[in-house]
Amino acid sequence: MSGMYRDRVRGPKKRRLSFQRKVQLAAAALFNGYAAGFQKGKIFTSGSKALCVPVLNCYSCPGALGACPIGALQTALGAHHHFPFYVLGTLMLFGLVLGRVACGLLCPFGLVQDLLHKLPLPKVRVPKGLDRPARYLKYIVLALLVLLLPAFLPSDTGVTPPLFCKYLCPAGTLGGGIPLLLADPALRSVAGALFSWKAAVLAAILLAAALVRRPFCKYLCPLGAFYALFSRFSLCRMELDAHRCVQCGRCESICPMDIRVTQDLSGPECIHCGRCQEICPTEAISRSLGRRTAGEKNGPEASK
């Protein structure tokens, strides 16, 4: 680097609402724009629900205007028993165009985790030895709960339930289960052990999010795993200008995914939230569309 850029170091920018937060709020409102649904305890039932949204947003959330791609994938495999051409094609397009921009800027459950992490509670850094292998868990969730078991697990009824939705998905409990049960006494009366399990999973993930940055995205989300597989090919990229970088380390300390920003920016674990870009005092980090620079690393090793 470059003494010349050292002279141009800016102090941290002061903003009320970051670009990321504005986009996250707008996206959450857009994907869940059927406000009347929350009041009535009913879900939206028009044609837009044939379209998958690029984020983890339960289609049984009363506000949801589109379909959850992870739910739709399990249904095609487990209930209709065919190759999911439509959902997979849609997901691949999202992966190729947006990649994990969907996670950093658009996903409502990402926003929930970001907001919870602002609570004034002690913060925890997961030790490297646990963090690195645990990041592979989300690929196992994708392969097993979303793809293989729904496709191949035999069932008496001929319909394998959407296992990720049923046992793990916190977005379904938070966006669908809780508002619907609050609004509908009939649903409340049939809630049993499964609901208690899902509520406990949700509570554990929300508590973890208050202590650790984006735990669900790092370790469990199958949609994040799918997009991570496409990060190499995604049109949206984050770029680092090594000549401008003064190695101050501010980007690495703010990164919610604990990425070694100066070495592995835009890898599979990078969610393109842009926080490194905002904090960088020399404007060395930018967003770009298009080519991947050669030599970027892939895989969960890209985290610190």
Added chain:
Amino acid sequence: MRSALRTRDSSLLRLGLLVLALVFLGVGLARGEQQEVLAKAVRICLECIGIG
């Protein structure tokens, strides 16, 4: 040189994946799979909300 080749390979793969995604999407639409997605999404999914 090597890295230029790698970048070119990446671009080719990206293009290949894009074509594949569009083919999948086209086949899915032709088979009417969007109707299945709609049918699932307009009913409350009991598994999703922790009831069934």
